Amino acid sequence: MKDSDIEDLLRRYRPAGPPARLRERVVAAGPPRRIWPWASAAAALLASVLSFHAAARHELGSAKVGVESTVAASLTDDLADLLGGDAAARELAALIVIEHEFRKENASVAPMATDAFAGELR
């Protein structure tokens, strides 16, 4: 069998089309769930704290805090699902994972601003 034979064979078919009910399901859908309406504000606050902390120590570049690794991406997906699965949840999950990675890589670094604030609350 040549490549062209395989292609000809495949072209006798096509992926099956969507069931008719899918259009109704899609159009009837409501806006994305926002289980945590304050998630955007929390994410923005967390981003500010992280940025300030990283800038102050000039270590962000070497900290490898990105969520590019498979483990981090997987963790982000899980966390985003737990937080509701919408765009805001994914944003917050990504920031939480970044902070987690950052802390792992900087175990000797002084506590972050959020820790001090949390300590005052205790």
Added chain:
Amino acid sequence: MSDRPRDDARSLVGRLYDTYGAALYRYALLLLADTAAAEDAVHQVFTAILGHPPRFEEELHYLRRAIRNECYSALRRQQRHGERSGAGAILEPVGQAAPHDERIAVERALRGLPPEQREVIALHVFEGMTFQEIADAAGLSINTVTARYRYALGKLRRMLTPS
């Protein structure tokens, strides 16, 4: 109080679904090889549109990228939770009726490919996209795309050639 914004959003989703829904579903179906998972992926993407509608000039690019991301997220979830996909027929004959056994064999062979190779088959063979267009749409190099296609054809040949 008016329902106008919601109605507008729904008519936008209806228009986008009528224009792109079938192609996006077919793309998702080939990637996921599971009808229910493909439906969920399309539903998820169109639900997200209600919150963030794409600009008119980039609708197709946006939707294709969104469905791709959703499908790969679904595949990662399946992998983590040990779920197996495979429910429902993923192919239908074009034009004249094809032998049932042949469709089953082709479908089984496609299911035997990794999702990223099925994706290239879907876009090149079934959607008629060039390798460069696939590379641009998927954010891959053209070498990666062509290599995946060659590997896919090789595996399909081995699986479809009678021993």
